[in-house]
Amino acid sequence: MVQVPMEVRVLSMSVNPKTLTVALVCMLLVLSSCKDRTRQPVVAQPAARPTPVPAETFVGQPEPDEPILQETDDASDGALLGSRRTEMKDDDERNPLRKIHFEYDKDRITDEAKAALSANAAYLKQNSYTYIRIEGHCDERGSIEYNQALGDRRANAAKKYLSALGVDPVRVDSISFGEDRPVSFDQNEYAWAQNRRAEFRILSE
Amino acid sequence: MKKIVFASIAMLALSASGRAQVFDRPGIDIVIRGEEGRRLSVGLPHFYSPVVNAETKAVQEEIYDAFYQDLRLARAFKLVNLVDYSTEINSGYQKGSGGPNLEGWYLAGLETLVTGEVRFEGREIVLNCHLYDAKQKTYIIGKSYRGRKHAIRNMVHRFSDEMVFRFTGDKGIASSKIAFVQRSDRAKEIYIADYDGKNVRQLTGNGSLNLSPDLAPDGNQVAYVSYRDGRSELYTANIAARTTKKIGSLPGTNAAPAWSPDGRLIAFANSHEGNTDIYTIRPDGTGLRRLTSHPAIDTSPSWSPTGRAIAFTSDRSGGPQIYTMNSDGSNVRRLTFSGKYNASPDWAPKGDKIAFVRRVRGTFELFVVSAVDHTVVQQLTWNQGDNEDPSWSPDGQYILFGSNRFGHPELFIISANRDFELKLFRKAGNYSNPHWGS
Numbered sequence: 147m148v149q150v151p152m153e154v155r156v157l158s159m160s161v162n163p164k165t166l167t168v169a170l171v172c173m174l175l176v177l178s179s180c181k182d183r184t185r186q187p188v189v190a191q192p193a194a195r196p197t198p199v200p201a202e203t204f205v206g207q208p209e210p211d212e213p214i215l216q217e218t219d220d221a222s223d224g225a226l227l228g229s230r231r232t233e234m235k236d237d238d239e240r241n242p243l244r245k246i247h248f249e250y251d252k253d254r255i256t257d258e259a260k261a262a263l264s265a266n267a268a269y270l271k272q273n274s275y276t277y278i279r280i281e282g283h284c285d286e287r288g289s290i291e292y293n294q295a296l297g298d299r300r301a302n303a304a305k306k307y308l309s310a311l312g313v314d315p316v317r318v319d320s321i322s323f324g325e326d327r328p329v330s331f332d333q334n335e336y337a338w339a340q341n342r343r344a345e346f347r348i349l350s351e
Numbered sequence: 352m353k354k355i356v357f358a359s360i361a362m363l364a365l366s367a368s369g370r371a372q373v374f375d376r377p378g379i380d381i382v383i384r385g386e387e388g389r390r391l392s393v394g395l396p397h398f399y400s401p402v403v404n405a406e407t408k409a410v411q412e413e414i415y416d417a418f419y420q421d422l423r424l425a426r427a428f429k430l431v432n433l434v435d436y437s438t439e440i441n442s443g444y445q446k447g448s449g450g451p452n453l454e455g456w457y458l459a460g461l462e463t464l465v466t467g468e469v470r471f472e473g474r475e476i477v478l479n480c481h482l483y484d485a486k487q488k489t490y491i492i493g494k495s496y497r498g499r500k501h502a503i504r505n506m507v508h509r510f511s512d513e514m515v516f517r518f519t520g521d522k523g524i525a526s527s528k529i530a531f532v533q534r535s536d537r538a539k540e541i542y543i544a545d546y547d548g549k550n551v552r553q554l555t556g557n558g559s560l561n562l563s564p565d566l567a568p569d570g571n572q573v574a575y576v577s578y579r580d581g582r583s584e585l586y587t588a589n590i591a592a593r594t595t596k597k598i599g600s601l602p603g604t605n606a607a608p609a610w611s612p613d614g615r616l617i618a619f620a621n622s623h624e625g626n627t628d629i630y631t632i633r634p635d636g637t638g639l640r641r642l643t644s645h646p647a648i649d650t651s652p653s654w655s656p657t658g659r660a661i662a663f664t665s666d667r668s669g670g671p672q673i674y675t676m677n678s679d680g681s682n683v684r685r686l687t688f689s690g691k692y693n694a695s696p697d698w699a700p701k702g703d704k705i706a707f708v709r710r711v712r713g714t715f716e717l718f719v720v721s722a723v724d725h726t727v728v729q730q731l732t733w734n735q736g737d738n739e740d741p742s743w744s745p746d747g748q749y750i751l752f753g754s755n756r757f758g759h760p761e762l763f764i765i766s767a768n769r770d771f772e773l774k775l776f777r778k779a780g781n782y783s784n785p786h787w788g789s
């Protein structure tokens with residue numbers, strides 16, 4: 147803590163209304179006594195204007211209309227998901243693998259999810275060269291960072307269940323999108339229930 | 352006669368200013384609740400410009416607006432709008448005879464006065480700022496700044512911080528920066544801005560998901576998470592050099608980076624061992640160290656200001672709760688016991704408090720808990736949408752956070768004592784995940 151200079155303490159004294167009234171009266175008196183059209187200031191001595199210290203220089207910044215980072219789209223090559231160019235369309239109708247849903251803040255595999263996972267496992271056993279990626283998702287409520295971890299756990303719970311049904315985990319990659327890839331942007335129980343899910347994407351067959 | 356009128360008006364206004372801010376400019380989204388503490392009055396006219404045209408007028412407005420925002424948020428000051436008296440106050444500059452006549456202003460109840468000169472030199476602007484003591488009729492401090500036109504607000508911020516330091520002994524926040532995420536369509540990009548929401552600049556532009564920005568203590572780097580290469584990985588961006596670098600590249604989900612206060616380490620969450628735990632790594636990608644080893648989720652690390660401890664979110668007790676540990680991973684302690692969902696801790700810069708988010712009857716509210724006594728808990732928001740991702744100002748007076756209280760995600764600033772709230776951006780947008788740097 148720096149010592150507050152003396153004049154600051156003086157300055158921080160409050161102005162009370164009585165002082166103000168006195169000041170008003172004094173000022174009116176002073177002003178009425180200068181009716182001689184000389185337009186003199188109330189007090190002849192203005193405060194000194196010292197020369198400021200040498201200038202601090204502000205360096206230029208990039209023009210504001212472009213992103214600061216020079217990122218090329220090439221950086222996203224090879225990515226199956228997550229980049230604008232290569233992101234898969236939502237191909238629910240053609241995807242032979244069923245998505246599963248979760249309860250709020252849970253990664254428990256529900257009975258309904260078990261049925262879907264059994265069907266998915268059967269498909270993967272028939273198509274033994276199929277590699278998949280499980281995407282874990284959350285609804286928008288709660289911490290983004292916690293939801294990233296929860297999505298991860300949901301994907302892993304699904305992966306573990308498939309593994310227990312005999313699907314080699316080597317064929318199963320997983321990723322979490324947290325709350326950032328919702329199927330519905332609505333804010334109601336139905337939308338949230340739809341968004342709490344794991345999806346199964348075929349990477350290669 | 353003119354003088355009498357202006358002095359009387361100023362005086363009436365000043366005598367009323369003990370109760371409320373009477374010089375508010377219209378249209379600023381600020382809500383003042385309750386009594387203000389003692390503030391030093393600062394008169395502010397337009398700065399003097401030897402040339403008068405549309406460009407210089409715009410710069411004069413910008414200078415006024417920047418001072419207005421700075422001095423309001425500095426809390427030590429009460430700004431008095433003297434724009435209408437600018438010619439009068441600055442006549443000394445015009446005549447070359449010196450600074451303003453302070454006597455009338457002192458009699459009108461004013462304690463200090465800021466004015467100065469602004470002029471263009473080629474493509475640059477020179478700004479001379481002067482602070483006067485109206486009572487002692489003395490000059491207190493002066494600074495001269497030179498830079499490009501777009502840096503004018505930063506020059507004012509620098510002088511505002513000088514004033515704060517001069518009068519309170521504390522480092523001001525006017526020159527601090529923020530980082531945040533803006534969503535457009537399916538992409539989320541990282542942006543940086545001045546603390547007052549001005550000078551917004553887009554940092555990433557890869558069209559993917561970019562999350563959890565964290566400004567380094569030196570202010571020149573941002574750690575963040577990006578899915579640009581298909582999965583969630585850690586990056587650091589150097590703002591001045593306009594470069595970005597991938598850090599580490601551990602398999603699994605990488606999330607929630609946080610610079611240590613000395614800038615030597617980045618704490619983050621990673622799931623490559625099967626579930627999410629907290630690690631530290633050096634910014635050059637070496638020295639990976641695991642801090643938590645628990646089958647539950649451990650994420651959202653936030654360093655104590657000394658760097659000796661880390662607060663984090665863990666669901667090891669069933670649902671997410673706030674914990675603290677030493678920065679080597681030892682001495683884990685639970686800090687929140689009420690509520691089934693507590694997350695997003697942010698350790699206050701003075702070390703005494705931790706802000707976090709709690710789910711209360713279906714909505715998310717900001718809370719602050721004492722770092723030393725977990726029974727001392729304060730609620731900051733009530734029933735105004737979901738409030739998320741608190742981040743303290745460097746002086747510990749304010750919290751920046753995201754809220755959907757007006758229907759879509761936006762950023763707000765609230766004072767820790769709840770007497771002040773401000774919506775950061777007027778421009779519509781989908782803003783989230785803010786971080787207030789130093």
